[in-house]
Every structure is written in structure tokens, then in C-alpha cells.
Amino acid sequence: xxxxxxxxxxxxxxxxxxxxxxxxYFDNAxxxxxxxxxxxxxxxxxxxINANIHRGVHKLSQLATDAYEISRSKIQHHINAxxxxxxxxxxxxxxxxxxxxxxxASVLKAGDExxxxxxxxxxxxxxWQMLCERTGAKLIVIPMxxxxxxxxxxxxxxxxxxxxxxxxNHISNALGTINxxxxxxxxxxxxxxxxxxxGAQAAPHIKxxxxxxxxxxxxxxxxxxxxxxxxxxxxxxxAWLNKLPPYQGGxxxxxxxxxxxxxxxxxxxKFEAGTPNIEGGIVLGTAIDYLNSVGFDNIAAYExxxxxxxxxRLLEIExxxxxxxxxxxxSVISFNIEGIHPYDIGAIVDKLGIAVRTxxxxxxxxxxxxxxxxxxxxxxxxxxxxxxxxxxVEAVKKAKTMLS
Ligand SMILES: *Cc1c(COP(=O)(O)O)cnc(C)c1O
Numbered sequence: 001x002x003x004x005x006x007x008x009x010x011x012x013x014x015x016x017x018x019x020x021x022x023x024x025y026f027d028n029a030x031x032x033x034x035x036x037x038x039x040x041x042x043x044x045x046x047x048x049i050n051a052n053i054h055r056g057v058h059k060l061s062q063l064a065t066d067a068y069e070i071s072r073s074k075i076q077h078h079i080n081a082x083x084x085x086x087x088x089x090x091x092x093x094x095x096x097x098x099x100x101x102x103x104x105a106s107v108l109k110a111g112d113e114x115x116x117x118x119x120x121x122x123x124x125x126x127x128w129q130m131l132c133e134r135t136g137a138k139l140i141v142i143p144m145x146x147x148x149x150x151x152x153x154x155x156x157x158x159x160x161x162x163x164x165x166x167x168x169n170h171i172s173n174a175l176g177t178i179n180x181x182x183x184x185x186x187x188x189x190x191x192x193x194x195x196x197x198x199g200a201q202a203a204p205h206i207k208x209x210x211x212x213x214x215x216x217x218x219x220x221x222x223x224x225x226x227x228x229x230x231x232x233x234x235x236x237x238x239a240w241l242n243k244l245p246p247y248q249g250g251x252x253x254x255x256x257x258x259x260x261x262x263x264x265x266x267x268x269x270k271f272e273a274g275t276p277n278i279e280g281g282i283v284l285g286t287a288i289d290y291l292n293s294v295g296f297d298n299i300a301a302y303e304x305x306x307x308x309x310x311x312x313r314l315l316e317i318e319x320x321x322x323x324x325x326x327x328x329x330x331s332v333i334s335f336n337i338e339g340i341h342p343y344d345i346g347a348i349v350d351k352l353g354i355a356v357r358t359x360x361x362x363x364x365x366x367x368x369x370x371x372x373x374x375x376x377x378x379x380x381x382x383x384x385x386x387x388x389x390x391x392x393v394e395a396v397k398k399a400k401t402m403l404s
Pocket of ligand 1: 029030091092093094095121123124169171172173198200201221
């Protein structure tokens with residue numbers, strides 16, 4: 001059992017007042033708040049060891065390099081990657097996906113197929129569309145049902161030897177659906193396709209085991225898991241990372257440069273051109289340590305309790321409809337009230353100190369599927385409480401009265 005009050009005390013921002021009311025932060029699917037250990041680790045980096053990494057022989061450079069590489073190994077163990085050079089530091093999920101999609105330009109030929117799902121975030125759609133435009137490959141979409149679940153029978157029918165890569169999210173940011181990725185990975189491998197998992201929404205709730213999943217790529221962002229903005233991870237199987245060409249050229253990613261020909265550095269440096277976000281990479285390790293100290297099982301169990309409580313309480317409001325009703329979902333509740341625009345609800349609850357997201361959540365195809373302009377999305381983290389959910393319910397009721 002988690003001691004939520006002492007956890008909350010570790011997050012300085014949570015004791016703020018917004019518009020004169022205690023802040024209720026329910027926009028965790030957009031970015032998480034940061035505990036004091038993470039904030040302190042950022043200052044400590046700049047106060048104590050700031051230097052460029054992998055370059056100097058001087059003491060600070062060694063300290064910074066060590067801290068960066070220790071963080072890489074921490075992340076390797078956290079996701080159970082076989083080698084630490086399979087862990088590439090990125091600026092976030094979007095960067096990781098673009099790195100892989102660009103690399104696939106050298107793998108695909110016209111007529112090949114790239115498969116995405118109907119549940120994707122724009123950052124797991126657009127890079128693949130750009131790749132298809134470049135290569136003449138075709139974009140195929142795994143459909144979903146009214147619960148917001150992918151239809152696996154349809155997925156299997158769409159697979160063929162033309163399928164070269166399947167890219168799906170582990171958990172949908174717009175609806176909270178947890179996708180059966182293990183099954184998807186297995187089926188895709190049967191036709192020889194690679195699989196990329198967008199773990200941006202899963203990483204805050206689940207400790208992924210990339211070897212057990214057997215995915216070829218797994219990406220996530222630091223800022224959604226209590227870490228710094230501009231940090232992130234691309235995991236790739238060694239064989240794939242060796243096969244794909246570098247994404248960016250520059251310093252640190254080379255072995256030898258002449259004007260005739262450049263040879264590339266070994267993994268992971270081949271994909272880490274230029275000075276990286278050193279502090280971000282180091283502190284991402286601090287954030288992962290912090291979450292492991294809270295415990296992913298504890299986090300998942302408590303958030304599930306919040307999800308059930310929030311679902312039940314919100315459904316007390318007449319005319320309220322929840323989008324995303326899979327039995328397998330995380331603590332995301334996307335909803336609308338009949339006849340009211342989601343933006344208007346968001347604006348009123350903000351006046352009452354409650355932060356929710358309104359709009360299409362970077363997933364316009366999902367909104368088109370349900371034929372709605374957007375939703376109000378409340379996404380809970382392990383530092384939220386049932387009392388905060390009560391405050392949301394009261395605020396939404398008030399908004400409904402004012403707007404109807
Ligand atoms: C947030 C999110 C992204 C994009 O992450 P960035 O940190 O903005 O790069 C991609 N996919 C999903 C499912 C997300 O939730």
C-alpha cells in the first residue's frame with residue numbers, strides 16, 4: 001500500500017494553488033510532474049559535474065561520462081535489454097520513432113507495407129506516412145472497435161509477406177486502452193515483419209520487458225515518467241540497430257572522417273550524433289530509480305483503483321459518455337457531455353483549479369472514428385487521490401449546469 005500523502009509531499013508543484021483553488025493535476029498523460037529527487041538531480045548535475053561527455057580526459061568530463069553511462073545501464077536493466085548498447089538516448093518518443101522510420105527508408109521498396117493502428121498518436125502516424133511517400137510503400141491501418149480496442153482478427157488478415165514493419169502503441173494516450181502487444185508482436189514476426197512499440201503511455205505504469213515481449217524497437221519519453229523534458233529512450237535489437245543507417249551525422253557518431261569517406265562509430269554512439277541532453281539522460285536514470293522505489297506493481301494497483309472510482313463517479317453525471325471502454329485500460333478517462341463542447345468544460349474546470357486536457361489528444365483519427373471534435377481527458381497518476389476525483393466530478397457538474 002502506498003502512502004499517498006507522503007508521496008505527494010515529494011512533488012513540490014502539487015501544493016500550489018491555481019485560480020485560488022488547490023491544484024488538481026489530471027493531465028498526466030501529457031506530462032508527469034517531477035519529484036524533488038529529480039529536480040535536485042538536475043541542479044546537482046549543473047552544480048557538480050557539468051562537462052561534455054566522451055570527449056575530454058579531464059576529471060569533470062569523466063564524471064559526466066560515467067554518470068551518463070551508468071544511467072544507460074540502469075535503463076538497460078529496467079527494460080531488461082540484453083546489451084546496454086541497445087539503449088539509445090533520444091530527445092523523446094517522437095525522436096525515437098523518426099530515427100527508426102528514417103532508417104527504414106533503406107529497408108523498404110515500393111509495394112512494401114507499413115502497418116500502424118487506428119489508435120496511434122500522430123507521432124506514430126506521420127513519420128510512417130512520410131516514409132511511405134519517400135519509398136512508395138503503402139500505409140495499412142489496423143482497425144478498432146467501439147470499445148477502442150484493436151480488432152485482432154482484422155490485423156491477422158492484413159498481415160502478409162509484404163508487411164515489413166508493424167508499429168503500435170503499448171497503451172493509447174487518447175483512450176487508455178492497453179493493447180495486446182505480445183500477441184501482435186508474435187503474429188507480425190510470423191510473416192517476418194519488424195515491430196516497433198510506442199511505449200510513451202506505458203512507461204509510467206508498467207515496467208516493460210523487451211526480451212520477453214520480443215519487440216524489435218521500444219520507445220518512450222522521459223517527461224512522462226517523472227523525468228526531464230527532452231530525454232527519452234529508443235531500445236532496438238542489436239541486429240536491427242546495426243542494420244539501420246545513422247539518423248543524423250555529426251560529432252560522436254563517427255569512427256573516422258576523411259573527405260572521401262566516413263566510417264561510423266559502434267552502437268550506441270552511431271545513433272547519438274552531437275552533444276546530447278546529458279543532464280536529461282542522467283536524470284532519466286534518477287526518475288526510473290524513483291519509480292522503482294515506489295514500485296510499478298503498487299503504482300498499477302493504485303491507479304487502477306483511481307480508474308474504477310473515477311469511472312463510477314463520472315458516470316453518475318447524466319449525459320456523460322466515456323470513450324475507451326476496454327476492460328484492459330490504464331487510468332485515462334476520456335469523456336464528453338451530450339450537447340457541450342469539450343473545450344468549454346475544460347475552461348470551466350480550469351477556473352476551479354483542475355487541469356484536464358481537452359481536444360483531439362494528437363489522435364485525430366480516433367476522434368473521427370467516434371465522430372466527435374475531441375474529448376475531455378482526465379489522466380491519473382499515483383500521486384492523485386479520490387478526493388481530487390470528487391473535486392473533478394463536482395466541477396464537471398457545475399460546468400454542465402452553467403453550459404446547458
Ligand atoms: C506523448 C506521446 C507521444 C509523443 O511523445 P513526445 O514526448 O511528445 O515525443 C507518442 N505516443 C504516445 C502514445 C504518447 O502518449
